[in-house]
Amino acid sequence: xxxxxxxxxxPLSPATLAxxxxxxxxxxxxxxxxxxxxxxxxxxxxxxxTSITELLRAETDWTETTRVAARLLLADxxxxxxxxxxxxxxxxxxxxxxxxxxxxLLDRTGS
Numbered sequence: 819x820x821x822x823x824x825x826x827x828x829p830l831s832p833a834t835l836a837x838x839x840x841x842x843x844x845x846x847x848x849x850x851x852x853x854x855x856x857x858x859x860x861x862x863x864x865x866x867x868t869s870i871t872e873l874l875r876a877e878t879d880w881t882e883t884t885r886v887a888a889r890l891l892l893a894d895x896x897x898x899x900x901x902x903x904x905x906x907x908x909x910x911x912x913x914x915x916x917x918x919x920x921x922x923l924l925d926r927t928g929s
Contacts, residue, residue: 830873832883838873839890842866860901867894 842865870891877884 830877830883830887835873835883835887838869842869863894863898867891867898
């Protein structure tokens with residue numbers, strides 16, 4: 819058995835794309851802090867990436883709708899990668915500060 823990547827025989831219509839995007843829109847919610855809101859936005863972006871990827875995987879013909887979906891997918895991938903990059907930079911900065919503190923402590927105890 820082989821998998822050809824198609825998940826549906828229904829062509830991607832503007833209404834199908836709009837329905838997928840409406841299901842995954844950010845809704846205001848009570849969050850304890852900015853980090854929680856950012857994490858929620860990241861998770862929503864990942865869900866949109868998955869949804870749009872599945873919609874595009876079902877397509878064989880490129881139409882204006884599939885082009886719009888592809889552009890949305892690229893924008894979401896860019897946003898998700900920026901979030902991951904920022905998170906990695908924050909982790910690297912925290913690690914650098916910790917290493918600097920350890921070096922400083924070792925310098926003081928070694929004198």
